[in-house]
Amino acid sequence: MGPTTMSEDDNPTAAMLAIGDELLSGRTKDKNIGHLAEAMTLIGIGLKEVRIVADDADAIIEAVNTLRSRYTYVFTSGGIGGTHDDITADSVSTAFGLPCIYNDEAMTRLTTHYQRRGIEFNASRQRMARMPEGATLIDNPVSTAPGFVIGNIYVMAGVPSIFQAMLDNVIPTLKGGVPLISETVECPFGEGDIAARLGEIQKAHPETSIGSYPRFSAEGFRTQLVVRAREKADVEAAAADIRSMLEAMTAH
């Protein structure tokens, strides 16, 4: 959708920063971006940008500072474990100009967690309690080591089950917007057959955003047309026009 379609200026916005060499080497296929995208759509927060950067302090700091100045919320994944390549907490602290300290509450939770299991709470495990001074914790029901919030940055784990559990704890604390309503119309034609008429329908319904998603299969191109808007009536009106267009084309 281009600049002519509906404004989302009054809705909160978000960006995601996925951190990790393994995502850029192809070793790990990210699963958190799509999950966050769906979750934001459901609560009416517009995910506007995603970046993936390496476990590199300069890259993380630059991305954090750019994104936090632009969007209502920034969510990060990855790099908060206890090994030498986990530098997210340090980098986010530097981005905010804050010392990276051992958070008291996180130390308490981790001490209890490892005591119960009879596992040594060694220096590496203690590293997982480090975060910028003044950060608040994001609960981790899976493996205890918490994420944290500082400013408008939500720092979460990269392991998908933990990322998702942390996000579940974060979402009720966010100021959501008006969720977009969407309707998908299956189109048996390729984009080239519908583009001109679809463009006219988009113009006639500026309060909606109409996306066109081709798929290539053995029978050639098929297209899914997705109408999105704040108001159900707007979605239905544009979708009705699309269906009329398709019926007229099929009748030919």
Add this chain to the structure above:
Amino acid sequence: MGPTTMSEDDNPTAAMLAIGDELLSGRTKDKNIGHLAEAMTLIGIGLKEVRIVADDADAIIEAVNTLRSRYTYVFTSGGIGGTHDDITADSVSTAFGLPCIYNDEAMTRLTTHYQRRGIEFNASRQRMARMPEGATLIDNPVSTAPGFVIGNIYVMAGVPSIFQAMLDNVIPTLKGGVPLISETVECPFGEGDIAARLGEIQKAHPETSIGSYPRFSAEGFRTQLVVRAREKADVEAAAADIRSMLEAMTAH
């Protein structure tokens, strides 16, 4: 891995820019980033950064201009079809300060393609021949409509089968680097048990980069340790030290 590990300064670098509202709404889960990441790793080009932006001209222009000034190659996906929401060609043209024109060779290919199939080569389909003046084509063996190269930007389709086919055509034209060799060591311990010793092994092998990737399962945490370097001997030496560490831990 942090700044203390091996330098990749002499290797070519790359970034990816995935374009499309559907990726940010969660409707479509990107499959091209992981594919590009694997391909770059194989040919020794360091993928340093990925961005996902909406079908928004300003966002595309800014990302294109930032990334093309930083990296050897920039690969884009999405937004090159014939519908109103396909604005990649226009945005890339604007980023380069070039007019967006109907490329002669692309028009010829598309004319032939649609003539053969008895399909009208209408204005919407002709839009797929638009690209910055001076661009060269990237062949599309799947559905003819070409991608294009302008400067160090490679503009490709978002449909995964077409993206992959286009990338196959692009790769032989790139200046590759020295591919990283990697070895994965399965570790039956969580990161907290190995972090200190692993950090020492990383320090003892600065020519390698050692990544630590925890997985959470019913039995608790397991970790995959991945050693990467240019030279096989370096990988093997670090992997041997890791295996010795694990054997000593298991013997306890």
